[in-house]
Amino acid sequence: MADTVNKTLDPQVDRRGFLKGCTMAAAALGLSDAMIPKLVEAAATAERPRVVWLHFQECTGCTETLLRASHPDLARLILDIISLEYHETVMAAAGHQAEHNLMETVEKHPFILVVEGAIPRKDGGIYCKIAGKTAMDILAEVAPKASAIISIGTCASFGGVQAASPNPTGAAGVQDYPELVGGTPIINIPGCPPNPIAFLGTILHYLTFKRLPALDSMNRPLFAYGRKIHDHCERRAHFNEGRFVEQYGDEAHKLGYCLFKVGCKGPETFANCPAVRFNDVGVWPVSVGHGCTGCTEPNFWDTMTPFYERLPNVTIPVAGIVAGADSVGKKVLGVTAAAVGIHAAVGIGKRLVKGKSSDQE
Amino acid sequence: MATYEKHHCWSLLLRLFHWMFVLSIISLVTTGFYINNPWTNTMIEGGTTSLAMTYMRYIHFIAAYTFASAVAIRLFLYIFGNKQERILDILPVTGRNIKNLYRILLHYSYISDSHDDRLGHNILAGGSYLITYFAALFMILSGFYMLYPEVSFWQVWGVKLLGSQQWARFLHHCVMWWFLFFVVIHFYFLIWNDAKHPEGLISSMFTGVKFKQKA
Secondary structure (H helix, E strand, O other), X not given: OOOOOOHHHOOOOOHHHHHHHHHHHHHHHOOOHHHHHHHHHHHHHOOOOEEEEEEOEOOOHHHHHHHOOOOHXXXXXXXXXXXXXXXXXXXXXXXXXXXXXXXXXXXXXXXXXXXXOEEEOHHHHOOOEEOOEEHHHHHHHHHHHOOEEEEEHHHHHHOHHHHOOOOOOOEEOHHHOHHHHOOOOEEEEOOOOOOHHHHHHHHHHHHHHOOOOOEOOOOOEHHHHOOEHHHHOOOHHHHHHOOEOOOOOOHHHHOOOEOHHHOOOHHHOEOOHHHHOEOOOOEOHHHHOOOOOOOXXXXXXXXXXXXXXXXXXXXXXXXXXXXXXXXXXXXXXXXXXXXHHHHHHHHXXXXXXXXXXXXXX | OOOEEEEEOOOHHHHHHHHHHHHHHHHHHHHHHHHHOOOOOHHHHOXXXXXXXXXXXXXXXXXXXXXXXXXXXXXXXXXXXXXXXXXXXXXXXXXXXXXXXXXXXXXXXXXXXXXXXXXXXXXXXXXXXXXXXXXXXXXXXXXXXXXXOOOHHHHHHHHHHHOOHHHHHHHHHHHHHHHHHHHHHHHHHHHHHHHHOOOOOOOHHHXXXXXXXXX
């Protein structure tokens, strides 16, 4: 039915939706159900943390995923437990008023900074400007005063698509600018886009326990990025049994076999997609027959492509050759064998010319 | 007619290392190619309980531990082995070794026929083995990083040295090719040397004994 009264933009979240959202976050965080009341209490009574949300080089996909979650309660819950002071997509203010709000929050209140999008470094950072200031300047102004930084999406975490080789604007993630950030703790929630549950879980964890969740060595929260996709994949049994899709649309594909041979990057990607899934209808790429593209990993545009092959291609700079590792390997092996053959032939030739005298050393 | 005398060259431990290394590399490369691009498909071949990938991975991991143990033995022998096995015998840092490197280069390019009279590896051979052990250490580190990606020790070092899992996988695969190049060159120069200088080079890896002409 059409949403004639525009319920999805109604900022009020009902109690049922509120409890449901907290329960989902608790499950994602791996907390026992005894902790749910504490989560609910923290979300309901704590002073709503102020959040400044900065957009740099990005597609707004992360924000869209958050706001247009098919289950509207999730977006409303997030907007209910945080006080969004500055967010270019959803804020009512515009122009000077918006910039004033931003500075007001930064100067006078504790806040959490959420960054969406990469920050370009090349040519003084002129490739991303908002209100006449470069992304680097804005980050330097806002980040040191934040109590924590959440880099949402692969762009803010690791640079994303605009950092793909040859990276014309020198794009990089927030954590690549320690000189601008100044010691503020950074938490990365990569993904293209990331699951809103990972963001919600991080915020609720912060509200409930007054500290950030445990992180892995790439600053990703372990509750969401602690396990490989491959280890929780519903098609893992087919992998173990050696039942593979050979090409899209074949019989094995229709039977739902493992997508390893058509380039699924599940074995090298850390995320909770198979467990938490997307869109409240229990889907994620592999469940609908497409391999994982590894979007939560650094430089995935360079290292996970070609998306339908297992390994990246080898580039030989001077010769301009771009080919698969195995085809380069076979050629070098052929050259080695040829060199060995030539060496042997020279030896035999010399022996024929000089006779056998060389044996008497 | 030249007369030869026996010289003990390689200890039992070194020969054990060598054959552990050979067998584990054969298993690792074979199963590694399967794991990268499985050439069987039990859906097509009709198997129902073959667990093909599971067994390939199982063999790969057993061979990997054998490989790591073999490399550990070799590194031990570099320090505590007999005279021919120690690292100073193959590094071009002493006058004797630099002279050998020079002579062996001339010898291998058919410019000179003079053969250095030494019991252990020549410097070129020893150097190529040293590069291979570095490649082996890389394979061990990247392999453990992929086997235990969630163990913090391997994760911290793996991320620092190699980056993401995918990058580790890629480099693990590329460095594997070195071992195949090495096998071709190793076999060729073994046969070449054995044909030119009858000192029992090939059998020495079974018996530990080389033969030298009596002066």
